[in-house]
Amino acid sequence: EVQLVESRGGVVKPGGSLTLSCAASGFSFSTYAMNWVRQVPGKGLEWVSSISSSSTYIYYADSVKGRFTVSRDNAKNSLYLQMNSLRAEDTAIYYCARDQFAMTAGYYYSGLDVWGQGTTVTVSS
């Protein structure tokens, strides 16, 4: 079964740090680009970051650029999101999601066809 499972989120103080992980199974993780998307409960979807299959191409939303770092370990079938200098407005449900089409070179947004269950990050003092 194709599956993405995010690590547990948590409560972090403003200015603090947290790293999310996403474990992939049931597909050839190393050939797919991966993404992080977040959603404030009751609000819309916000793209956070994309990383190509070989980590060559990495993109961030302006709202997190310079504070968040996406990475992956293809040997461990895992995706990560290191979040630093957290702000109250980073409070959201964070989803990891797979780009639909396998691509071993380059990056091309092809739609996100597999999503994790989401993990909640709360930034509060």
Place this chain on the structure above:
Amino acid sequence: QSVLTQPSSASGTPGQRVTISCSGSTSNIGGNYVYWYRQFPGTAPRLLIYRNNQRPSGVPDRFSGSKSGTSASLAISGLRSEDEADYYCSTWDDSLTVLFGGGTKLTVL
């Protein structure tokens, strides 16, 4: 405020055909494929339409997508109560970002 503009709400009665619009610009919808997602409360989104008008396996042909210039639309025919959900359009932007529309809450009356 999202770069991609969707109506915040839409509604229809069972059996009706409803459309949800998504408006962008030349740097996003105008030059890139459009994707549509459906999300039920408390669950992760699901890909409904890719590459403007293609349906992933398992998506009924009641769902169709189209694109013209810098706008796109999702049409749902034969509306059912289980179609009540939030719908999001999405595309790539030439500024090297993925965009989502603000979402449309569909109510089946």
